[in-house]
Amino acid sequence: MDAPLDAPLLPGRGGPGLPQARRLVTEIPGPCSRALAQRRARSVARGVSSTMPVFAHAAGGGILVDVDGNALIDLGSGIAVTGVGNAADDVVAAVAEQAGRFTHTCFMVTPYAEYVGVCEALARLTPGGHEKRSALFTSGAEAVENAVKIARSATGRDAVVVFEHAYHGRTNLTMAMTAKAMPYKAGFGPFAPEIYRMPLAYPFRWPGGPERCGEQAAAQVIDLIRTEIGAGAVAALVIEPIQGEGGFVVPGTGFLPRLAEFCADAGILFVADEVQTGFARTGAMFACEHEDIVPDLIVTAKGIAGGLPLSAVTGRAEIMDAPQVGGLGGTFGGSPVACAAALAAINLIESADLAARARHIAELTLPRLHALGDRYGAIGDVRGRGAMLAVELVRGPGDHTPDRATAAAVAAACHRRGLIVLSAGTWGNVLRLLPPFVITDDLLLEGLDVLAEACAEVLAPR
Structure with missing residues (x-):
């Protein structure tokens, strides 16, 4: 017999009022x-x-x-x-209010204030006091892919540097950027070209030991970029400040600052993929703040909107404005309902610290x-x-x-x-x-x- 879509014996909704106690009434699964x-x-x-x-x-x-x-x-x-x-009550209320006014117009057809409000919040919250712009999308992978598009447009270069154990998404380009073959890449190629993978400063597994891991790994990466790719060919270095699917690897001390310094000297855009680490998850609003990194571009998603699908690329104004008008966007990117949820979620993250x-x-x-x-x-x-x-x-x-x-x-x-x-x-x-x-x-x-x-x-x- 088919199971019902709902179970009448259960409470009608979740949220903060749900009893906060573990309770098993059947085996798992029931x-x-x-x-x-x-x-x-x-x-x-x-x-x-x-x-x-x-x-x-x-x-x-x-x-x-x-x-x-x-x-x-x-x-x-x-x-x-x-x-x-x-x-969360505030997120639910914001979603209901916005959905009651309209669920969609497409920002590229008739824009709305909620999209602008999220971009203003991102400019204020992300690292660095420089002038910033943002573009909103739907998923983390979509935002990563657009960050690469923006970097290539701004630099006129093609190559993208990524790292061992990285996870950046499931689109064709982001599968190329992702390290793990099974289950994410196996059978889905060929993948996008001009993606180059570098060693990660993985303290637990670094051959020279954790103490000098950051220093040694950074030197190795910089040498490989210079000798095997050519620094002048690289548009962007894309890295998770703390890896997510790769195993929550916190790179060795000094690794990220040294790479950021090298990128600045070589004209390479430093792109922080903060899809999983962003919005207070690591104890700072963004994980790159732990080592005072100010990325050229920062990619966010996941925790931004309290459960609704929303993502963003935020960065230096001159970089974000490099693509031609109409070069960025998407029908559902920056959904008004998701933007309303994001503004409520960001307010909760800040007000409740x-x-x-x-x-x-x-x-x-x-x-x-x-x-x-x-x-x-x-x-x-x-x-x-x-x-x-x-x-x-x-x-x-x-x-x-x-x-x-x-x-x-x-x-x-x-x-x-x-x-x-x-x-x-x-x-x-x-x-x-x-x-x-x-x-x-x-x-x-x-x-x-x-x-x-x-x-x-x-x-x-x-």
Whole structure:
């Protein structure tokens, strides 16, 4: 029998009023989720994957309720999207008000104030006091692709430098920029040309050790750009200040500033892909602020609009204005409803100082993760900033061989207990935690207790 689209026994909506408590009333997945999974198999393309085997009904704060009535602790935030919550009152009200006036006109046909307001906010919030412009799009990949277009137009150059373990999206160009073949690139080529991949300062895996990782990696990258590409051929260097899908890798100290300095000297545009790190996720409004980086272009999405699809490229006015009139845009780019949501979400991030909240989340979480690392040799590294934290699973002490199977087993044990955690990393061996900023301390600590239980089930003590 088909599962209903709604379940009448459940609360009607999510948002801040949703009880903030983990509660399991069935096994995971429950019968309604299993029935919906059968319907999904008959109608949804196989290539669209899901981390959790449950279907969502309501969400808010740090809780997601599935169609069987199980209340799960959410340490994923829809992959860093719902930092302000899944249904924050101010965002819901802004969306409803805007949708009641109009849902679409296309900014390229008849513009509207909400688009301008988001661009003004981005000019104010992004690093640097220079004059800025923005263009709005729908997805992170679309914004990354447009950042490359803008860089090529502004510099008259073609080459684009990207990095090992990078993730930039699933369009043809951004697949070329993304490092990981499976599942993102396999079978989808040929890819766009003039993309050059460089070593990343990955402290846990740098052959010379973490202490000189940033310095050594930067020198190697600069030499490779000069000798193998030619600095004068490079339009842009595109980098995530903290890698997302690549495994929450925080580059070695000094790596980003040295590359930014080199780019400025060589006329290469430094492009910060802050799709996952932006809007307070790392404890600063933008991750590049941690090392005082002022990018020429900054790409944002995910956390910008409280769950609605919106992305942006923001940068120096003369660079952003380089493309010809009509060269940038898209029918749905900068949707008025998404822009209204973004203005409300940005106001919440600032007024509630959610960057400070992200730093507080790190203060609660990192000691617990380090304690797990001390207990279990399979936890090779603990890393991240703010509410963007991860553990990397390996074969054992002194053996950095990635252990994807063990990471998957820990994640599955968390899921069975009602805790949403995500995996990441080139080898799929990293567990990443992305709690919403609005999660309560008690619920966060309970989630970490559940993670500890899952580790005890799967991992052998040292």
